[in-house]
Amino acid sequence: MTARRVNRERLWSALMEIGTIGETPDQGCRRLALSEQDAQARRVLTAWASSAGCAVSQDAIGNLFLRRPGLNPDAPAVAMGSHLDTVHTGGKFDGVLGVIAGLEVMRVLNESDIRTRAPVELVVWTNEEGARFSPMTMGSSVFVGDLALDVALAQKDAAGVSVSEALNESGLAGERRGSHPLAAYLELHVEQGPLLKEGGEAIGIVTGSFRAHYFVATITGEAGHVGPTLMEHRRDAFAAAAELTIEIERIGRARGRQGRSNAPHVEVYPNARGVIPASVRLSCDLRHADANEVGRMEEELRQAARDIAARRGVSVALDPYFQFGPLACDGTMNDLIRRNADALGLRHRDMLTVASHDAVPMMRFCPTALFFVPSETGVSHNPAEFSTPQQCSDGADLLLNAVLELSGA
């Protein structure tokens, strides 16, 4: 069978049009989950998908399902998906590429008069990023049953607005219902790192993941006046947190390209210019390609925390709040992606994902494949995030052909 190809210009044009919704002055995008910008992007997409003959539905966590009927209406759908929400400092490719490529697949099926045996579904998952509401991959986690709907609905953003309120305000709340069976799930995403660009491959096939341990470090010192309190008497929680932050960074750096470590989120109390910080909550994580090594990284972190606590007379509690990986992806699905990439003449490599994606919860639900196209700039969660029209359409071509094979066209 000859490989089919998408319309690159049409794909790019739709990508750029969605990118104007929530566009920032630095050419990035801020489209926080369930914001007016998120709702607007979904309305535009829904209009396009409706014109392409898709049936539209939403579930109670706001996941949006755009379904093209199959010859066999009882067959479980072949699904494509990703997300339209971004972080505060987002770009125009993370998430949105997988969604818009799915729309382009629908358009190609229509204009080529292709009737698939199974229905084909495009899914926009709610709050993948976790930038406004915790946890991340919220919508897909609720869909597969990993996260209870009512727990998710009760989560609040920094302003105290709950997911439930945001869904109602943005008009994105759908009906309470369970998940429906899917024959397969395919997610195209931008790499968000520099490896494909460095190696010159068009496609990265995700065969597994890093292992990640996430913690909240709670450091408790003692408030005091910033002036009269002698340096020797201080138990400054923020200075202790600063030291821990440097240790966290060191632990990741020491592992070269196989390790990662972060301390990206901090809350200081009382965070006032006149008061020595009494307590700090520092969110942090440790990641490694080798799952066993993360345990050793954690032991180093715990030792550093003990040393800092003893030396500074503060307490440091490290509470795990999340773990991730190592994933073992579906070999059959990856073979299918590999075969189709070869048929399209696309150079590919296997790789691990360092970050989670909606495909991660989906892996436990149905046969799933996650694959990447290169990031031209090697950065993501950044306005400079960029993939070229060719890089994007290579990924969409692969998505199209995988869908055709899976849906029995």
Next chain:
Amino acid sequence: MTARRVNRERLWSALMEIGTIGETPDQGCRRLALSEQDAQARRVLTAWASSAGCAVSQDAIGNLFLRRPGLNPDAPAVAMGSHLDTVHTGGKFDGVLGVIAGLEVMRVLNESDIRTRAPVELVVWTNEEGARFSPMTMGSSVFVGDLALDVALAQKDAAGVSVSEALNESGLAGERRGSHPLAAYLELHVEQGPLLKEGGEAIGIVTGSFRAHYFVATITGEAGHVGPTLMEHRRDAFAAAAELTIEIERIGRARGRQGRSNAPHVEVYPNARGVIPASVRLSCDLRHADANEVGRMEEELRQAARDIAARRGVSVALDPYFQFGPLACDGTMNDLIRRNADALGLRHRDMLTVASHDAVPMMRFCPTALFFVPSETGVSHNPAEFSTPQQCSDGADLLLNAVLELSGA
């Protein structure tokens, strides 16, 4: 002339009663400037002062003036004062002691039927702490003309509420008017450090101050995804800020008891678990008993900032936003305090203040004295802040006798 004494039990009882307003579960106090708690404390005080025959007035920044008439109504008043606002982690003595001791002086004058030549005034200054609104010593700075009223009224708290709105909501806004002349200003305050307790003196007479340089360090790195971004490619603004925080602490510690350094307030952007921090604003300060040494501390800080910027590929801008000291206090006023302490049999020592107080702006306005009583716990801006009834009444005795001498009783 025989030294007079205050009623220790009455003083303590009033202190403790004010301490119930905004009391926290850990026996501390949170009475942020222009909050309902602040307004409530002022209402209670005003009722007491009115009963003691004082005329009540407020100016446009909310400074509260409680005036006992003198035999010569045209003579400028002898003023006592301090503040009733606290930091978030406040105690029951910082500020409130100076105010309640002033009330106790009024009560002693009344019950002893003392007619002073000059009026005697008790002043409650607005927002000394600067914990809710910047800058600190707001009310006294406006009174003496160092800070423009309209600039002060436009300042906003973290929730976006302006000083002007808070004054109107709390009913604390008074009439727009200039300052009125004062013959002298006396401020009794708790030490907030351990030196008097260590030395066993009852009174610390402030002869001068530390020199302090205040900065906002703005660190600009690059946002990125916390997962796929290689450690070697990162320009993490928070890790850089953490390193700068450790350097700031080191610079102060290296000066022993003569030095101080702080980094008590931080804002991280975007402060999200999924994003490498793009930028950080860190408020910091450097202080020393020797004004010249602060310049050297600043040079060390600037060198550290340059090193961190170069090594990490971030930018670090250090923008001064405030300077303080060195003060040279009024020698004649200090002699008067010394003489009265001796008459009361109170051991005293000269000392420098490390923190600013309302007495600091007042020093440029009229003859001013600032004196401390010991902190039993050596801490302040902390629920554990404590001075004993005897320590408090020693200070109030001294305030009383100084007022009697200055007001021509």
